[in-house]
Amino acid sequence: MSTNLYTINVNLKGRKCLVVGAGNISERKIQSLLECAANVSVVSPKFKTSILALQGHPNLTLITRPFEESDLNGMFLVISATNDRELNSKIGTICNNKNILINVVDKPEICSFFVPSILRRGDLSISISTGGKSPTLASKIKQDLSNQYGNEYERYVNILGEIRERIKTEVKDPVKRKDILNNLMEINLYELIKLHEDGLIKERIHKCISL
Structure with missing residues (x-):
């Protein structure tokens, strides 16, 4: 029997958040966190051009090197989205042991939270989540709802x-x-x-x- 998830909207303004990795998924997570006024640090050995273009954002810090455990110090929330499954698992385990909110993109079983697909219309937010089981289905439902709830x-x-x-x-x-x-x-x-x-x-x- 799966555990029921407690659904909340979290105010991330001024909160320290870490994204590990700098691929396409990471870029979407970075953008979403910045939109919520979080203080975002991103650690990766290299960055794609589109992420480097965000470097002037006052709430964004890019750290060009491999992940170190000390990167987790003081973090409220962490998203691990590297292409190294072993590293993602390691980060997930450390965060769970330290009671840091963690989302690992390829291992839902060690996540302490999931990022739902969100339809926004100003202050109206409709969240769709499958508990990490099918993000594709969540995206499809979001598209269906977007036709019902217009701008x-x-x-x-x-x-x-x-x-x-x-x-x-x-x-x-x-x-x-x-x-x-x-x-x-x-x-x-x-x-x-x-x-x-x-x-x-x-x-x-x-x-x-x-x-």
């Missing part, structure tokens, strides 16, 4: 967030607050956003809040 969801989420903050201030009754927020799901705001019907959007929001 308009970014604005939709922002509008809902603004309304929620307004209601928290203006409506003191928690039951009424909940009713208003539930009613917002029924007034087809998303369809109006797709049609750029800003006037109707304001009208329906006002009517919903005034009930």
Whole structure:
């Protein structure tokens, strides 16, 4: 029986993260970590041109040499993505012994976390994970969902967030607050956003809040 994984979103801003390896997979991991404002160190004997092009990023440090165990000192999270399976296993074992979060790209059995396939629409994040069993399936599901949840969801989420903050201030009754927020799901705001019907959007929001 497999262990259930506890799904969380982690704030990596300012956290020290290490990527070991500098291939295509590593490059994607580096980009994702930088997008989350992590402080990223990458260690590898050599780097591809596209990774070297990132060198000016203030949160990125490239270390041109083989991995050393001391590279793990102070790290919050580690991703090992080299083409050396023995080295990846070694790094995974050390990190698990040191209670450092570790993802080894070719050995899910020693990972303490998995990186899901993520569909982002602004502050809306939809994560798809197969627990490391089939990243290809996760990518396919992400593509299917991208057709269902279009770019308009970014604005939709922002509008809902603004309304929620307004209601928290203006409506003191928690039951009424909940009713208003539930009613917002029924007034087809998303369809109006797709049609750029800003006037109707304001009208329906006002009517919903005034009930």
